[in-house]
């Protein structure tokens with residue numbers, strides 16, 4: 371598909387910030403084909419980062435207002451002269467039969483803004499596969515000179531962890547809750563959040579949103595203060611994505627936090643730790659796929675799994691039964 375000369379041309383196109391080249395480059399890194407993979411790695415190697423973008427992870431359950439928020443927040447940022455890329459990490463996209471950003475009606479205005487780039491989630495059942503593709507897409511957006519990369523995910527279990535591991539800041543979007551109940555947000559996700567935005571603080575929901583925000587601010591204060599935070603963070607604010615209210619304040623808070631982290635070296639050390647995390651994950655995933663591709667080992671794994679399920683072997687003994695012959699073959 372892409373020959374050596376084309377890779378150079380594609381790299382040039384990406385570097386110049388051309389959105390069509392960027393889209394093609396992302397398609398290339400998303401491909402599973404072995405020859406595409408070689409091209410993709412050559413391309414990524416050739417590019418490097420033009421500059422570091424501010425990577426903002428954004429999570430929230432369906433209906434909380436993520437696309438409305440991205441549309442108005444993104445348009446505000448492009449209005450400030452920023453170039454904004456939006457990527458989605460959605461492990462369930464393959465199951466639901468379409469990407470969460472596939473719907474053309476989402477982010478309509480932003481999609482037409484020449485300073486914005488919107489990319490639907492790669493359809494892939496495995497979170498690991500989605501993670502690698504998304505990370506590489508982030509790298510391509512940086513190479514294309516985007517100032518801000520928004521990485522969106524639906525609030526489904528592990529996907530937040532994946533996004534947090536590729537973001538500089540993590541924003542959690544929540545809806546106004548009834549009474550003083552917190553919305554069953556898992557502690558682990560609360561701990562990841564740098565900024566909680568309680569959306570829909572408008573009309574009839576305004577008072578409720580304000581109360582919910584106070585509840586979350588209280589809950590955040592109970593969490594241990596983290597070394598990567600200046601005073602006052604993590605924070606909870608109210609916004610209305612629909613009325614574009616509170617978005618400027620939210621952006622100022624994000625910048626305050628990003629500036630502080632950059633000056634205190636937390637920024638770089640976090641990125642270094644993320645790189646090392648992804649290296650280990652890639653080695654782990656690579657080893658597993660080598661094992662799965664080897665028919666003899668795959669059969670042994672299947673048998674061992676059966677033995678564990680039927681109670682014939684303990685998990686440890688079954689794992690040992692797979693690994694010992696493998697180690698013998700390696701020596």
Ligand code: GDP
Pocket residue numbers: 430431432433434435436437438439569570571572573575609610611612613
């Ligand atoms: P997503 O599933 O998280 O992407 O949520 P959407 O952005 O599609 O929004 C879900 C619904 O909430 C839509 O009907 C929106 O119009 C509505 N919505 C989003 N933001 C706001 C807001 O700030 N205020 C109000 N009142 N409704 C909102």
